[in-house]
Amino acid sequence: MRQGPCSEEDCFSLLKQFEHVLEADPLIDEVGFIHPSQFNLLDEEAGSANVYQNELQPNNGTSRKFWNQDHKLGISTDILVQLCKDAKHVFLLAFEEYKRHGNACNESQIENFSCSPGTPESEVMKHSQAVLLISSDFGTAWNARKLILSKKDQLSAFMEELRLSGLILSNSHKSESTWSHRRWIIKMISQRFSTPQEIITKESELVESIGERSKMNYRAWYHRCWLVSYMAIEQRLMLKILESLYVKGGNAYDKSEARKIWKEELDWNKELVERYVGREALWLHRRFLSLNWIMYFACNDSDVSPEPGESTIMNEEIAIFIDNEIRLVEFSMTVPDTKFEDFQAQALHAAVYMLWLTKKMPELWRMVEEKLGTEKVKCVMSTIAQERPSLLHHLVNV
Known part of the structure; x- marks a missing residue:
């Protein structure tokens, strides 16, 4: 008592x-x-x-x-x-x-x-x-x-647990324990009953719904990435789109569709970068998109794509892509006369992105110097050196 x-x-x-x-x-x-x-x-x-x-x-x-x-x-x-x-x-x-x-x-x-x-x-x-x-x-x-x-050993038991964890997330949408428990439930369902695609579809919709209310919810978006391995091919995320490109002589339609989807993602990412100033996650996602665009879509449709860090043949499509990237970086580094940290962060992320891109494509450095000018390039390096000295050392010595 x-x-x-x-x-x-x-x-x-x-x-x-x-x-x-x-x-x-x-x-x-x-x-x-x-x-x-x-x-x-x-x-x-x-x-x-x-x-x-x-x-x-x-x-x-x-x-x-x-x-x-x-x-x-x-x-x-x-x-x-x-x-x-x-x-x-x-x-x-x-x-x-x-x-x-x-x-x-x-x-x-x-x-x-x-x-x-x-x-x-x-x-x-x-x-x-x-x-x-x-x-x-x-x-x-x-x-x-x-x-x-x-x-x-009843599916209904685990479905009820999904319902409960979803109810908890309605109020505690950043609860790591709840998201982790939800992944455990899905693993158990997959091991014992197979994973109905409607469950995965609802999971993805749940993440989207929570993401709309809490846009900087890392745990929710991580959960959605984790779901990729359970998704049917038509649901899978960007990395899965590349699978058809690994096969020599793969279906031309699949490659054309993949190129279209990738280009739309690049354009959408650019809009987000310009709208949500100073969000590092958007710049990191652009690294992924840019590298794979060059490797798989902008190399004259060659059956053999270069490995990251290897030299690429500078065709017209790559030149246009790089020119657009330099314009985006230059625009993002034009910090307005304001004390808001987001604009300063935007300039830093743009500078780091540009330096990262030149390490992946060494031949790009010349184009950067020509388009930005020597003084602007020095400004880029100075910005990174002041804000992220360890990162500069890492990128320069990659």
Whole structure:
């Protein structure tokens, strides 16, 4: 029993209410934390009273704690600390009980995703869900769920886990533990059932949806890159497009389509570079696009492409490409009269990109000097030397 002036039942009433909401509406697809002052406004916008207002918070003068409408769940911020503390405490007790019972339900219970209510397994799953919706990076809870799920052989169990992790990401979209758990689920599905392409499609759509709300979400975009190996050929990302080009005498249509897609990606990347000033990730992506454009698309359609760092034949298409790149670098290095760091970062990233490109194509240096002029080139080198001296040393000695 909990020590203190209140009984265990009273102290954990918030947790019971929370878990009741989750059980009553298994289709909840979004969760968020709400300031107490916002509950009435949400009711007005929804156009009707909260279904849990009277059931969980009778008209006895107590403040509202939960809001659930159209499968959207709101939790009052003034109870988060206590709710999280209680959920962790109850979860850890349930997990210890589960381990004492041999880390497994009996055979009849294993047939279902949820053991009968009140069993150690079901209690661990219920309380870990409550914990993770509030504290998404609580690793012990994730590990407990992995332990239990690893004993399951029904696809529905893993699909439900994808649903839960998606619900957690609706509020904690940068939670590394949640993204990692999601990859574990997909691996388990792939190993035990094969991977339905609709799952991968929905995963990609999930990343895109979260990316639209959180554009600098590295964890989400890393997850999408990880998905490439599970994608059907028509879904795969840029690197997979090159596969048809590795085969000598490959299908001409495939090569033509690949060239078209690559050119569109280059043009789109240029637009992004000019719009989102100072974003290093865009310049790094351009390195990848530029190098492969030269190697596979701008070398007179030769069956043998040069290795990175080898000299390339300077045909007209390459010359046009390089001229456009130099123009982009020159434009990006024209730092406006402003103190904003983004413009300074843009100039630095452009300078580093130009120097990197000359190391991949030594013959490019002459064109750079001709088009930018000696003084501008010195300015480029000086910019890198001041901001990234170690990087300059690395690029010069590659």
